[in-house]
Amino acid sequence: MNDKIKTYLPVLTIAGSDSGGGAGIQADLKTFSALGCFGTSVITATTAQNTQGVRSIHDIPEQHIQDQLEAVLSDIGPKAIKIGMINRPEVVRVIVEALRRYPDIPVVFDPVMVATSGDRLIKEETVEVIKQELFPVSNVITPNMDEAAVLIGKAVNDPQEMEKAAQTLLGYGSGFVLVKGGHLQGDQVSDVLCGDGQTHVFESAKIKTKNVHGTGCTLSSAIAVFLAEGQEVRQAVASARNYVFQAIDAGKAVKTGQGSGPLNHFYYPKKMIIHELDQ
Structure with a gap:
């Protein structure tokens, strides 16, 4: 009889850090924890940020990003990967090179370009590199309407245009495209x-609330969690949307800072998921 090894369900986020704690790496790790997973991270940049806006962005050197990726991927072996803020072409290529060595890990890419406050988070020359190189290795991409408009070079104003944008973006090679309509x-x-x-x-x-900072980060992270659990994409999106809806509702009347506050990620307790593996 084989002995059993207990293990957590690990998920990786590759994204920027939000010093205000509402979005980015911080929101991703809160989401992973709230949904019972073991969160790991690769930080691509740090931001001096709060509920009112972004004051500055500090880029993490590409070599250090590569080292972070190799450290996590080679040892802990995440069951899904969420990617958020990538603001330089060089970083896109470092990430893509790493992902190609692990083709069986589902990837959810949230093309973060503009913060909730309206601050631009990505360099213009990075957009085309993302479409040509990162989309083809992503299982799901999750742009909001504004991000979809930037990606296709055309305004996206209603559900019909959202579907057209999604179909256009599918042409770059990702498995699924979810265009989010929070700005409708x-x-x-x-x-x-x-x-x-x-x-x-x-x-x-x-x-009705202004506490929506980090909503997109949270949704894409939750999708990654449910993919890691084995749900197919459509069900994972439905499960993630339900989690985000409840988290927004639970935090809608809570004041954090002077601007757009965060969701209540921990609106319900859930124990860490532990699997048993044959040794």
Whole structure:
């Protein structure tokens, strides 16, 4: 009879750090923990940031990013990877080179370009490199309407244009594209998922609150968690949207700082997921 080894369910985030704690690496790790996973991280940049905006960005050297990637991937072996802020072409190439060595790990890429405050987080020359090199090794990409507009060079204003944008972005090689509709006018939020020859629209009520800092980071991280658990993409998106909706609702009346506050990631307790493996 084989002895069993107990192990956590590890997930990796590759993203920038938010000193205010609401988005980026901090939001990703909170999401992983809240959903019962063991979070690991590769930091691509640090930001001097709070609920009101971004004051400055400090780039992490490419060699150190590569070292972080190799340290985590070679030892802990994440079951899914979420990618967030990448603001330089050189960093895109370092990440892509690493991902190509681990093709079986599902990758969720949230193309963070503009902070909730409106601050630009990415260099212009990085956009094309992302589309040509990172999209093809990503299972799911999750741009919001503004990011989709930047990526396709055309305005995205309604669910019909969101679907067209998703179909266009699929042409760059990712498995699925989820265009998020949090900026839509009205009382409903519609997100459009395209991939595998199908289109699915997810809808939910819009919660009235300014505490939405880090929503996109949290959603993409939650999708990565549910993919790590073995859910297929459509179900993982539905599960992640439900988690984010509840986290926004739980934090809607809580004041953090003077600007756009964060979600309540820990609105319900969940124990760490522990698997048993044959030795």
